[in-house]
Amino acid sequence: MLTPTQQNALRDAVRALMPLAAEIFSEVRTASLDEEGVTRPAWSAEDQAAADILLRAGRDLGLATRADDIGNTYASLPGRAGPGTAVLTGSHLDSVARGGNFDGLAGAVAGVIALAALRRAGLQPGCELTAMGIRCEESVWFGIAYIGARLSVGAMDRPEFDGLRRLDSGRSLAAHMAEVGLSADDIWRRDGPEISAAGTKAFLELHIEQGPLLIERAVPLAVATAVRGNLRYGDAVCYGAYQHSAAAPRRLRQDAVLAVTELLQRLEALWHEIEDNDDPSAVFTVGKLFTDPDHHALTKVPGECRFSLNFGSTVQATLERMANAVATLTAEIAARRRVRFALGDAVGSPPTPLDPGIRANLSASAKRLSIPCVEFATVGHDASVFARAGIPAAVLLVRNGEGSHNPRESMDMEDFQLGVQVLAATMIDLANS
Ligand SMILES: [Zn+2]
Structure with missing residues (x-):
């Protein structure tokens, strides 16, 4: 010294x-x-x-x-x-x-x-x-x-x-x-x-x-x-069906945007819970979120929505918890909303x-x-x-x-x-x- x-x-x-x-x-x-x-x-x-x-x-x-x-x-x-x-x-x-x-x-x-x-x-x-x-x-x-x-x-x-x-x-x-x-x-x-x-x-x-x-x-x-390590889905897609915005009743809709936004809201809620109670280093970012400009329209139910998910934490268990939540939530939302999620390969570093x-x-x-x-x-x-x-x-x-x-x-x-x-x-x- x-x-x-x-x-x-x-x-x-x-x-x-x-x-x-x-x-x-x-x-x-x-x-x-x-x-x-x-x-x-x-x-x-x-x-x-x-x-x-x-x-x-x-x-x-x-x-x-x-x-x-x-x-x-x-x-x-x-x-x-x-x-x-x-x-x-x-x-x-x-x-x-x-x-x-x-x-x-x-x-x-x-x-x-x-x-x-x-x-x-x-x-x-x-x-x-x-x-x-x-x-x-x-x-x-x-x-x-x-x-x-x-x-x-x-x-x-x-x-x-x-x-x-x-x-x-x-x-x-x-x-x-x-x-x-x-x-x-x-x-x-x-x-x-x-x-x-x-x-x-x-x-x-x-x-x-x-x-x-x-x-x-x-x-x-x-x-x-x-x-921080990270867990990233860089090119995720949700497929629904393009439908007439005025004619399709709610029970028949396959709205990709509402499915994705529900997923994001629920992941955000989980992030807040983890950050507040278990792991203050946890971060969650949706850097990309878009519909296809060649197909989207004011008067169409969106049939496709692309997005990215990026989780970060100094705790490996947090990243695993997030990965599990993504799997569970996408399965549940896809079944209820009649859409399909294709998340692509997750990449990350510990x-x-x-x-x-x-x-x-x-x-x-x-x-x-x-x-x-x-x-x-x-x-x-x-x-x-x-x-x-x-x-x-x-x-x-x-x-x-x-x-x-x-x-x-x-x-x-x-x-x-x-x-x-x-x-x-x-x-x-x-x-x-
Ligand atoms: Zn630097």
């Missing part, structure tokens, strides 16, 4: 580095400006520019920098024990199309600044500290999330990799990597993965908050309790618990620094890949207005500074323990 004098030295060093952090954010923003917000497709020239800027900043700050075969960047502060074990931090470099500049990038920059601040404060860690800039977290580019993180821990095989195509260009991942000077073959020539559980004490990710909770509570930071020890470390660091910090569940982040690879992982959320994945996200540099202080203090504590 840092002494109060060391803590003050670290805080001053973080503060002194904030103008540089702002400069890095602005330089990356300029390199990836779109008509609105920023666009940094994974393994694009814009993404590469972010990686280069981060590597240069790390080098200028006296850190040891390198990139791996995947294009992930590393900036390291050596520890007393020499190489072998490390405490990692970092987040992703890519953004969604016309997204915000801080989603991902904040965590990548925070790592480099945290390590530089520790170095400037003259604090040598017990083991190596490394800040990563990770490629391709966003699923909008190649259809799946966390590609850079999964490759770094060896959680993807070659056939899956070779099958990935960028959704907009239709070209392979290898082709996009080649454009920024990376050879996909090099990834598979390695003996083992770049990052192993054996060589990694912890992975900490700083990320802007994507919901409004910190704004609502007027608190700058939160430690995430777990990453909830990922985050490490209780590291969460406690983050909260304790915030407390010692007198920085208000709360706890709640978060959405998917690279940290969940490291957690699933057996590395104790945690996520530190920084207050951010207007959500994320849009150009209006608005992290305050004051809050960022507090986040970096907590990150740096926790990393050195973990390295020394």
Whole structure:
């Protein structure tokens, strides 16, 4: 644990580095400006520019920098024990199309600044500290999330990799990597993965908050309790029959819209019950709901209604309860209303618990620094890949207005500074323990 004098030295060093952090954010923003917000497709020239800027900043700050075969960047502060074990931090470099500049990038920059601040404060860690800039977290580019993180821990095989195509260009991942000077073959020539559980004490990710909770509570930071899992029916349909709106009596109707809306109302009621009584992390979203414009009409009973169901929770049992409710309710409503539901395949990911020890470390660091910090569940982040690879992982959320994945996200540099202080203090504590 840092002494109060060391803590003050670290805080001053973080503060002194904030103008540089702002400069890095602005330089990356300029390199990836779109008509609105920023666009940094994974393994694009814009993404590469972010990686280069981060590597240069790390080098200028006296850190040891390198990139791996995947294009992930590393900036390291050596520890007393020499190489072998490390405490990692970092987040992703890519953004969604016309997204915000801080989603991902904040965590990548925070790592480099945290390590530089520790170095400037003259604090040598017990083991190596490394800040990563990770490629391709966003699923909008190649259809799946966390590609850079999964490759770094060896959680993807070659056939899956070779099958990935960028959704907009239709070209392979290898082709996009080649454009920024990376050879996909090099990834598979390695003996083992770049990052192993054996060589990694912890992975900490700083990320802007994507919901409004910190704004609502007027608190700058939160430690995430777990990453929500999800259960999704992306293309569900209810089939009824198109009938004359004035002529068909109620007992003969096969109204697809009323059947779907009943299902949604009852699922919402169940969600409220679960959220109130059992699981406050539960969420339920109907992102798509529509009738066919080629067939629907003011004067027709709707014969078809398409919709999506998206459940999230940190508790697997909640997701199972929701899945069971969907099966029971659709069967019951279909029989009574003479319609047919075709839900399609459900896809999902299990909830990922985050490490209780590291969460406690983050909260304790915030407390010692007198920085208000709360706890709640978060959405998917690279940290969940490291957690699933057996590395104790945690996520530190920084207050951010207007959500994320849009150009209006608005992290305050004051809050960022507090986040970096907590990150740096926790990393050195973990390295020394
Ligand atoms: Zn993100």
